[in-house]
Amino acid sequence: MTIKNNNNMNSTLSIRNNHLYIEGCDTVELAARFGTPLFVLSETHLRNNLREYKRAFQAHWPEGEVRVMPAIKANPTIAVRRILTEEGAGCDVFGPGELECALRGGVPPEMISVNGSIKDRSIIRKAISIGARIVLDSPQELEICNQVGEELNKTARVMLRLKPYLGDLEEKSDFLPQQEIRELTQTIKYGIPTSEVLPMGPRAMALPFVEPVGVHIHMGRHSKKLSVWGQLIDSYVGLIKQLSELMNGWIPQEVDFGGGFASPQDKETRVAVTDYPTPTLDQYAELITSRFRSAMQRHGMTTEGIMIEVEPGRGLHNETMLHLTQVHNIKRESINIEHQWAEVDTSEVFLGIMGVNPTPPFDYVVANKADQPDDSCFDIVGVTCNAEWLYQQVPVPELEAGDIVAMLNTGAYIEPMATNFNALPRPGMIVVCADQADLIKRHETLDDVFARHLVPERLKNS
């Protein structure tokens, strides 16, 4: 969708003198100064979003602490993580690379939650030695935690990642609309199968170098319907109760509800169904906390002092970033068909939209013609040898070489998915705050692209 003036803009975007601004920065100047293609993050927007998560959940959870633990995978950039660290956020990490990003981003180790499948001995050793918490995904990981804990003479703080069965719920997934959420949440690989977790609970209690501190779920962005979230929480607590009975009345003191919250505008590349209203953060927070509280009470378990956690990814980041690309060439056909193309210097392979047809969900603005009428129609096509229909036959002002196109809502799971197809160096990233702009990830170079390539001696003379 094309954007004019404040229609569908977020609070850090504005149009001034025909140009698109992000915070106090003119995007056209940013494109010239830093080069395109370029990811541009609004620091103010990110900070505001984080504070909103914290405020919303805290308002509905007087019983204990609330931790926002953003999923680092949505934007694994060290400077971005530093902003979230300054805001007091913890962190969900998957694997050793994201753990490194969290540490370099200054996250206090005790606020890091090490998630992920097949955690090997080395990541478990690192987590225990720095005092990070481990979210167990299998009985095997529990045993490794105890062994490594013994070697280090340190107790491993662990959570059990549960896979509650969603009972009678017949709702389909927004990700894969042909499939039921209750089936997907069972058949997807992550989490501990219920048949394995039930004996694992008492085992965790018995092991001397393991302390089971809590439980975890992550449904993912399967649905925005509060009724689905309510069923998830009821089933979660039902499984917690089963564990509690097997664990001599154990009650988890840290309860994590994972991520999966839709972003306010919900313009998602990887979600098939987005065309119904997104609940507000207050609605999510109210529903989750009240259903959790009442289900715990129903099962005779106290919630007093329990720390709750959420791990937003797309909901936190999606709308904090835009992507700038420059028109390099215009092509026109007028003999067999009437058609015109604007060739830009970005690509679907930088935007996580390979094979997404016909047009991705990113709203767009021609940043240097932001107030001009959309009196022309173009295919905006990317730079690789693919067909690269970034936008097919979209209304835009008359385009010419040098124009800058801004693609909005590109803050979650876009930049980390970029690839080097056609041996292209990947775009850089900047952060803006008021009228200040700084590079936080430099543009890749051709030397970077070929940095891992090796030529055996016997081929060097050819």
Ligand SMILES: Cc1ncc(COP(=O)(O)O)c(C=O)c1O
């Ligand atoms: C364990 C965990 N927590 C949080 C998230 C973030 O999910 P979302 O971006 O849907 O909020 C993910 C995403 O895959 C995850 O695996």
